[in-house]
Amino acid sequence: MTPSTYVARSWARQFGAGRRFDLVPARANGQPAFGACLRVPAGIRHAAGFYVLTLAGDRTCAMTRFEASVLPWFGLPRSLPSR
Secondary structure (H helix, E strand, O other): OOOOHHHHHHHHHHHOOOEEEEEEEEEEOOOEEEEEEEEOOOEEEEEEEEEEEEEEEEEEEEEEEEEEHHHHHHOOOOOOOOO
């Protein structure tokens, strides 16, 4: 399996099944990163994880996921108000 196929399948499992997320941009050790907040039909959007991308030129060569508990370390909230 190629790395891009692996990433595509991984993201499909994480973000599939009708779940919707809002992504909040951040930086971690100079790398692009984002917090992912799960949308629910009504109410607060809860943090689901923190993702750090490792870049090689203009491509993503790795992605590391952390539990949502690290979000405050990067100035991100653990939840977002409803829209």
